[in-house]
Amino acid sequence: MKGLITIEKLKLKVTIDRPIGYIDDYNNCYPLNYGYISGIIGGDGEAQDAYIISKNAMMPLNTFEGELIAIITRNDDIETKWVVSDVGASYSVNEIADKVNFLEKYFDSSIELIQ
Template sequence: MERLTLSVTIDRPIGYDHHGTIYPINYGYVAGVIGGDGEAQDVYVLTEDDKPLESFTGELIAVVHRGDDVETKWVVTDFDVSYTADEIMATVRFMEQYFKSTIEMVD
């Protein structure tokens, strides 16, 4: 997979409470791209800013593969910002701790 510019609709902004799980980052989806669950492709949005967002345009830098689930999660961030796989996993662990997840970095 290559680095793509993506527009993300945020449906779970920073601070969102989903059954007791508080989202520490913005989370949303890419409209028109279908994920493994038959719904829009889910996206973790990593930014330097800690404000809740409604939308975000950025660069695809990684894919979170779930070995025990049909879904993958894309990781999108600001242009020209880099994260390591370990930094990404630490940031998305709030949700990925429930799955056997691995990070694939995008070239």
């Protein structure tokens, strides 16, 4: 199920712990920056995870500041993943799905856009 959530877009700072090019223990290579948001606890009891989708962040980063544009709910997991992008940027559900498929293909996920 894919939908739309109407809430205020949060301005967030993401600490990148898996930069572009990172290879995880399952041999997944990250084509985008991925990290966490300090001070917000996710479903696993750890800091909330976030994918960074940005035309201005096509190199490995240490941090990224932007706004929440989507929430990915993993229906077969306890976590949600947030999608953070440049302020004012917008992506379709399909564009986001294409960019996060390298990991989300292993889960039953749905994407909700923040408007």
